Amino acid sequence: CLCSDPPVVSGLAPQKLAGTRKNLERAWDGIMDESWDLTFAVVKAWFSVVVTFIMLPAMFGVSLGITELYMKILVKTLEQKRLQKQMTQGIIQRDDGSMEQEIGELRRCRPKSLAGGEFTLSDIFYFSRKGIESIVEDEVTQRFSSEELASWNLLTRTNNNFHYISLRLTVIWGLGVAIRYCILLPLRITLAAIGLSWLVIGTTLVGLLPSSRMKNWLSELVHLMCYRICARALSATIHYHNKENKPRKGGICVANHTSPIDVVILANDGCYAMVGQVHGGLMGVLQRSMVKSCPHVWFERSEMKDRHLVTTRLRNHVADKEKLPILIFPEGTCINNTSVMMFKKGSFEIGGRIYPVTIKYDPQFGDAFWNSGKYNMVSYLLRMMTSWAIVCNVWYLPAVERQEGEDAVHFANRVKSAIARQGGLEDLSWDGGLKRAKVKDTYKEQQQKKYSSMIVGEDSSD
């Protein structure tokens, strides 16, 4: 204790202490400065790598082959036999017989004593079996959750049904986690940030120019560059097929919907006018700046309810042959890319040529489906950015137009079947809105009608 020292020494000691303290402080500052310098140097190097090797080639549509190499390594790793597992098709096997067929079979066993349609006690077997089948497994609900994979792709999120295989695999998996979260994720976030800020800045700048062909050309260029950077931010590998059928100006482009990324996927190869609701926050900033350089169709929330207004505005846009083709997703909600659900007829009443497009993702590298009930937008984007890659195929189908006397619903179904067939997806007539809404009574009434015609048959006089 210093207090116990003789006064002479105690007079000196505090000075010495102060001196040591000053030295320490100086040393500490020195370290801090150096580490700041180091950090800056690292960040600078990081940015130059990103810009040179990824962003610049992306902006000009040139590929350096890095992505291809990455994909090749990935495919080789995931192709290992040990990852394969038995395909789980489903829990039950369903009979596809119609109501008439099944109930007819049930009745055939009984002696028929009365003529005409009739009711038998065994009819209830059909309905109860159908009901229990629905309880065990139903066609609709499974479309609103992610697809099950045949073999594990080393992502934790997809391995619900796999059991432990080997230590080596665990090590590879751990390595995969490290790569995805520590290397790929920061890289992708940087790219996404650059891409989006470039979109805002670029479109605002272009918006300052007077209307001219130059402006349109520049605006298309800016949009394309930005979307290309965003696609790199997701490590998206897209294969476009049948490019001769690409949507042209004054038309409507219609596609199946799996995730918000669909927009980036399609806009990588062409320019579209987007349709949607006005949002606040970051989305709102993007929307406002995009509309400065070329006309998109943004609706206020109140306007969306007025269907007539919506149709008129879209019709006006389509009628102007100078404006870009509109991009619409008629399903209205995200489906898990194993099937195509009912197309809402509103988009098909506008008129104009429809250019159908099929988007099919390869689930092996990353599940692109947005389960909006389970994940919000931010966690969804994070999941996307920590997947291996997004691989998808885009098919442009030949343009179709509404035929004479064809009603919108029939037209919509025709387009839907074409899209489903091309992508190998199941064609369902269920409404995607069932994700959140209740089933309408009309479905039940249909069943009742069918059944009653069997019972009462020709007897019914009214």
Add this chain to the structure above:
Amino acid sequence: MIMFFSSPSDVKNNGHRRFFPYCHIILIPRGVSGHESGGITTFFARRFHHVTDHSCAIIMGSGDSTLSKIPNVEELMEETGFSPAHVVRLYERFQALDKSKKGQLSRKDFESIKELATNPIRDRIIGAFFAQGQEMVDFHTFVRILAHFRPVDKNRPKKANMQEPVNSRTSKLRFAFQLYDQDNDGKISRNELLQVLRTMLEMQVTDEQLESIADRTIQEADLDGDNAISFDEFRKSLEKVNIDHKMSIRFLR
């Protein structure tokens, strides 16, 4: 998944196990589940039986082994005849339907199945799961009711004083009978028949037509003249129907 061996006396309590001096612990990343856990269990049980000198009870610990999460699963499988793989799939379905994670299903959970909403007798089918006065269905009841629709086991040995298997022809008929006989008095009365017809046909047929159909049906099936259909009369009138085929669901491997 942590595997360790314990004495048979601990088997009964679910969850509390005591370490043995020779316990083998194998750590596996969380999130990897034991889907085929039934197979793995028997595999290890047979191999290590002589080593530990006790019958082994293997427990799957902190991993996602679904089969171990289900209480009394052996009893359930014995009673209903479902294989472990089926039980696991049904459990996953049960959990998928149980959106609020209560561990039990309410009527609302059943009503949220989209495809079921198109079935005219939806409410009766849902009602079959809920016993008198019950408001919730647990997993055991769920599986037991679904077991009615398993195909008939042709080779099941007939043991004396064994309970009627859940998926026998008689049990299936009884299930269908109870869909008609809502008040559980053992007879389908004219009124009950009218009610069923009304739910199945609703707006499509007039009241007179409904009544004439009901009268005709009772006339045909009623043998003892009490103007109602008992279970035996019900069974007799359907003796030629291939119940096994029509009231069974084919579960895949």
